[in-house]
Amino acid sequence: MIVEYIRYRIAEADREEFEAAYARAAVPLASSPQCLDYELSGCVEEPGAYVLRIRWTSAEDHLQGFRGSAAFPAFFAEIRPYVQAIEEMRHYAPTAVAGTGAGAGDPAPSLYEWAGGSDAFERLTDAFYRKVRADDLLEPVFRHMDAHHPHYVALWLAEVFGGPARYTEERGGYPHMLGQHRGRAITEPQRRRWIALLTDAADEVGLPGDPEFRAAFTGYIEWGTRLALANSQPGAAPFEDAPVPRWGWGVAPPWQG
Numbered sequence: 001m002i003v004e005y006i007r008y009r010i011a012e013a014d015r016e017e018f019e020a021a022y023a024r025a026a027v028p029l030a031s032s033p034q035c036l037d038y039e040l041s042g043c044v045e046e047p048g049a050y051v052l053r054i055r056w057t058s059a060e061d062h063l064q065g066f067r068g069s070a071a072f073p074a075f076f077a078e079i080r081p082y083v084q085a086i087e088e089m090r091h092y093a094p095t096a097v098a099g100t101g102a103g104a105g106d107p108a109p110s111l112y113e114w115a116g117g118s119d120a121f122e123r124l125t126d127a128f129y130r131k132v133r134a135d136d137l138l139e140p141v142f143r144h145m146d147a148h149h150p151h152y153v154a155l156w157l158a159e160v161f162g163g164p165a166r167y168t169e170e171r172g173g174y175p176h177m178l179g180q181h182r183g184r185a186i187t188e189p190q191r192r193r194w195i196a197l198l199t200d201a202a203d204e205v206g207l208p209g210d211p212e213f214r215a216a217f218t219g220y221i222e223w224g225t226r227l228a229l230a231n232s233q234p235g236a237a238p239f240e241d242a243p244v245p246r247w248g249w250g251v252a253p254p255w256q257g
């Protein structure tokens with residue numbers, strides 16, 4: 001990635017048309033695969049001084065790719081009258097110094113925080129395994145489960161959804177979970193029932209019901225149960241070691257009104 005800066009000095013009478021010309025030029029610019037993003041800023045202290053910043057995939061992509069592309073003539077036709085007003089036009093390589101300031105605001109809460117933290121996941125798995133024990137399809141699968149199993153799965157889910165890494169630290173992380181599913185030959189009807197009961201448990205214990213949270217929650221559960229089923233089949237060859245997955249909001253961030 002490379003950043004191009006173009007500095008202009010525009011006479012007062014031309015400024016309105018200059019900005020309008022760039023708004024039109026931005027259409028072919030934005031349609032070019034070499035362009036990552038762009039921004040035209042006007043100087044506050046010195047009206048008429050402008051900086052155009054364009055991030056390109058590379059200097060070569062800009063100079064050969066974009067300038068040789070079908071989009072370039074339409075772009076250049078708009079800005080040609082202002083070429084004389086250019087004071088600097090150069091490429092800059094980013095350094096390691098970059099970041100976000102406190103003023104950018106807090107990042108979105110994790111799914112773990114949104115759900116209500118560790119207590120919420122403990123309540124969820126308590127309710128879930130109560131249903132499992134009374135279920136014709138799943139009771140035989142979990143008949144001999146460890147008495148702490150609901151707690152362990154609560155730790156797992158809390159970690160997946162952005163909480164503390166306690167399953168990794170206290171319970172052996174992904175390899176241990178994988179070992180617990182191996183050879184169990186989970187069936188598709190059992191997988192579906194697992195999801196149905198977990199969803200019922202989520203409603204029962206009052207996990208947030210908003211569409212964004214439930215979409216992310218269900219997305220993980222769908223993914224995780226499919227992996228559990230596949231990895232539990234005799235002869236399966238899953239990845240032996242991996243971090244506990246971390247699940248985020250996906251395409252729909254939390255709705256905060």
Ligand code: HEM
Nearest residue numbers: 141145146149152156177180186190191194221224225228
């Ligand atoms: C997203 C889906 C799933 C997650 C997150 C999950 C999570 C876990 C975890 C973390 C363990 C190990 C607990 C420990 O540390 O001892 C475990 C064990 C186990 N899981 Fe799953 N699991 C999922 C899906 C399933 C499904 C679909 C089934 C079967 C229908 C299943 C059956 C079992 C069984 C039987 C054990 C062993 C329980 C014991 O004997 O203690 N899991 N699971």
